[in-house]
Amino acid sequence: MAGSTYGTLFRITTWGESHGPAVGVVIDGCPAGLALSEQDVQKYLDRRRPGQSRFTTKRKEGDTAEILSGVFEGKTTGTPISIVVRNEDQRSHDYGRLKNCYRPGHADYTFDVKYGFRDFRGGGRSSGRETIGRVAAGAVAAKLLKELGITFTAYTKSIGAICVPQQEYQFKDIMENALYMPNNTYAERASEYLDCCIKNQDSSGGVIECMIDGVPAGIGETVFQKLDASLAGAVMSIGAVKGVEIGDGFAAAKAAGSENNDAFFYEEGHICKRTNHSGGVLGGISDGSPIILRAAIKPTPSIGKEQETVTDAGENTILVITGRHDPVIVPRAVVVVEAMAALTILDLLMINMSARLESLRDFY
Amino acid sequence: MAGSTYGTLFRITTWGESHGPAVGVVIDGCPAGLALSEQDVQKYLDRRRPGQSRFTTKRKEGDTAEILSGVFEGKTTGTPISIVVRNEDQRSHDYGRLKNCYRPGHADYTFDVKYGFRDFRGGGRSSGRETIGRVAAGAVAAKLLKELGITFTAYTKSIGAICVPQQEYQFKDIMENALYMPNNTYAERASEYLDCCIKNQDSSGGVIECMIDGVPAGIGETVFQKLDASLAGAVMSIGAVKGVEIGDGFAAAKAAGSENNDAFFYEEGHICKRTNHSGGVLGGISDGSPIILRAAIKPTPSIGKEQETVTDAGENTILVITGRHDPVIVPRAVVVVEAMAALTILDLLMINMSARLESLRDFY
Amino acid sequence: MAGSTYGTLFRITTWGESHGPAVGVVIDGCPAGLALSEQDVQKYLDRRRPGQSRFTTKRKEGDTAEILSGVFEGKTTGTPISIVVRNEDQRSHDYGRLKNCYRPGHADYTFDVKYGFRDFRGGGRSSGRETIGRVAAGAVAAKLLKELGITFTAYTKSIGAICVPQQEYQFKDIMENALYMPNNTYAERASEYLDCCIKNQDSSGGVIECMIDGVPAGIGETVFQKLDASLAGAVMSIGAVKGVEIGDGFAAAKAAGSENNDAFFYEEGHICKRTNHSGGVLGGISDGSPIILRAAIKPTPSIGKEQETVTDAGENTILVITGRHDPVIVPRAVVVVEAMAALTILDLLMINMSARLESLRDFY
């Protein structure tokens, strides 16, 4: 157990269920001296909040962050930052058959087997609301990283078969369409596809891409705590993620070495690369180029179509999930991927500070 | 730092460079009572040993495992198992220009930036020899898991564009061809492609797949220590891996929910699934189906072709790596993927034992 | 950093400052199925609450526990339990000179050096209120351990020079006197001594003892995670503790081996010991006897007497701390020692479940 903690020096612990009183996070190890307000956190939470477009659940949650510790006179103190978000929409529902059915594609069955028990009220700890803690913590990490010149650009690369090619990226579009795609035209096409999904009582998956600029070379620990390994574990821990790539990813498996190797060259005092197939990571350590990662998100498992399943009493049955459900969770997961990337990068930046004896000598 | 340790309860620490006196691993937390001999470890090491086919390096290493602790009268004692493999091929080379050049696609540059220093003798800690410790430990984990009915089938799914489709898998072929492909005909085609690569002084990547049978439902911790997240981090930590998938992986991102959901049904006292798009993991917890994971391996970065690069003095130069190099590392990495999967599964199995109060009551 | 998390499988993360909005704890890894209510937690919190006798601060804090997650239909779910206690007494004070003075015996100076900053409002994170999270979590651990037959008896062994000898222990007295001493007569004498301290504007230290019954033999991991090492680290982490002993402790250093060894004998199917100098731990592993530990608590550093000190501007000055302060913190720390012991024992009990292959075989 104890799987709700992430990070070594910058360490977060998330908690909370979808239908309990609140969800939240404790951030431990945040360096002292960072200007931080609830507004900084709120901006990130708003990006994953439901009810923002016709493709996201209508559940009305203000998702208001309250900081309960670790900030004094507007700055972080070095001690744990506790952030709580109250669940507003807790009214009692009639869960009906859902209470006893294992929904396909959900964690109902696996939680029941593991814990001898499950919270049938909307997924409990396996609900998407679990990510609120991650995003709140990610907001703090991202703010700190920005002060070090490290920035994140995350977006929806594809929804179903509609994929924005790299050469058509328009980063200014990302915040202009409800799907957070880096091209409004593609976003429109994806919207049409999603309308189709809704009509068919079906859902769609997609791919999220995250580019990280400004990470200095040298970040990541050898062997098991490599930068790419840490990012992969972090991103795969997000609910619906089924695949992770760094740089060229699976395409590299088909490439020749002469295509995939990035040539080095020297220019104006800096070592640079002609290409970035590596996605900014060599031997598990950042190489100074932008870090590029992608996450494959499966289609929302809650669909209106009839589905074959079993009850917890072991009877075969047909399940129909009623009510509105998001036909896609990709857009809301964009900020979650960004958050996990920020948490990972910051932790590894802090760990790297003691890599050399001369750094200790300079510091002490 | 301290990135060379993996696992919580079943925990390994690997050490050693390619050209130092030895490489090895300490396995801590192995349950007492497992019959274990050096031969058990050797069988796994032999699968990653060089010199087995015309596609692997000619470096002659017996790679003989010596167990220095933790086994008494043929059984594990519950205390750390230290395994050492001496490096036999340490003769002094003339590294020539390699000594001062950053090889494209290698970790030379990133190690130098991080540590202010690099071991120019063949990659040091970033060498493929680092995986010997993983494989030795994986052999122990796999042996223990076999006693619990959990087995692994790992193989080369594709090399370059030559990919064995699932419906043509012949698992008995895996050990019959030097590429560990589950179909000898495809293996032959891949061999021809690799001969081509050699002729072109180039190299190829590929995809490794691993199926894990017999894992009971309920394994994996919620949120950050999910089964799939743990596997992804573990597998991405292997040197040349650039992507990881669970179940349908990136294909799920293109699928509809109605296609991707696995229907449950009840049969002979068991809850089963009609399909296994999930790859055996739901909500980060095993669902009782076979676990399926894939790793994308980049092409070997050491190629004979001329490459543009820089020296550690900051001069642009052209690098030609002479000597023979593996045109592909995929076949030798198969057992490494299997080892990382075994280490992950065993650790999570042990952690899961205290998930319920009633388990503690039964135990104590 | 990241020092606010304790435990491996049963893992807690505490947060909160004395004068922030709240303090709390997240308990991760609590086994599913434990009946738990806020009342269970409240009973423990009440034992450390201020305002209970003339020797404890008058600060009025209800210290009411609110459980925000991890409990469903009255039982733990296996997911994180978040417990929050609002700080009621946050009104703005005139901290006057305290704001700029480093109080002797306090952490004002060390926090300032470390973080470049300190929370001058009553100690911030180094305040005794930090222990609320420990005690709330300890209440959960102790309740679970009780179901396994493991119980704790903690009490004030001595205050200043007034020490209750073992042969005069009356455990029923513990809850009858405000000092939690196991003998009301000694408690009265100690009270007189404390009145004297108050009159002298001075304070007193003391010793807390904790006996743990029912721990089965075999608990504790070898080498660094020994039962006694874990208890020592846990108990020494409580604010004012300056020494820890297991069994005979420092007295063992003066004893002869023939006195200190505990003879084994066999009786009615059990291996027993004639004496318990070891305090229930041999080789870092529980031996089935009661576990006995002691903690030395330093005198409250806040005293009314004039004290020489410096300001944060580096000026020598004389400090007079006005207002009422506890002349002793020992009685309020008794439940904190018990809590840390419970957290440690439970974590090690859970870890021990995978010590043998046959246990895994039985479980799976």
Next chain:
Amino acid sequence: MAGSTYGTLFRITTWGESHGPAVGVVIDGCPAGLALSEQDVQKYLDRRRPGQSRFTTKRKEGDTAEILSGVFEGKTTGTPISIVVRNEDQRSHDYGRLKNCYRPGHADYTFDVKYGFRDFRGGGRSSGRETIGRVAAGAVAAKLLKELGITFTAYTKSIGAICVPQQEYQFKDIMENALYMPNNTYAERASEYLDCCIKNQDSSGGVIECMIDGVPAGIGETVFQKLDASLAGAVMSIGAVKGVEIGDGFAAAKAAGSENNDAFFYEEGHICKRTNHSGGVLGGISDGSPIILRAAIKPTPSIGKEQETVTDAGENTILVITGRHDPVIVPRAVVVVEAMAALTILDLLMINMSARLESLRDFY
């Protein structure tokens, strides 16, 4: 399990049994650039080696350290340092009754209960030889710390009732007498007492003290990873330690606050303390004064006298341990205490580097 690893950033993993082929340690996270040779390690190992005086076992062990990785061209590389010490004295003994008896004061019984098994050849993992790994790693940590101006002075403060008072410390004497006491006259008295113990087939305990100079203020993490808590856990993890004190320790429990508080004053640009009752730690963070810790060591449990015990078959019996045994282990444990202190201090120094945002800003 997995109790053989210590530390967060500077992390060691020890392994090996007394009668296996070897013992050793892997040091992970050692900063790159430290000049290190086997001789640096040997100097420390020689201080705990047997056979140095008439009070230590005659077992002949050269205890020669071999470094197998992590050092290149005489300097640490930042990757794991593996150190192995072969056990020379492994000849087969006739263990006779020891094989089936649980020796009082030893871990025979507790290992057997825990693992269903024990290594009857001299204690296995619970043997004093386990500390070789700690000492080898401590040698590396101490060498690095010396470069930062941090030095250790460890010695035998008392043996049985013979205790060197602080005012009679002669630090130059420590290396002049076989007992490592800081006063040769007291050492002579203690030797006479030990001769007496030998004659009586009995043994003695004692107290070790360690002073650490040069630790800057600000080291130690709040709450659970405090400097004193970390030291206490580290030192209590040494085999025979039954008590740990920081600064005045248990004496503080009897003192008044006005006596125990250390007054601050300002002199020549530095904040100093008039006294050092705190032992250099306030609120779990170093205060810039020397750190002082003491460990109580129990008498050697192996004594020649007849002892009552049980066999592993559950029969009451009388045990007589034949052969020569150390009448005291205190002198040999001095360097072990020093090693554990060095490992702890270095790890916390490294962790502290990211306590402030401005440190990250300066570094990156």
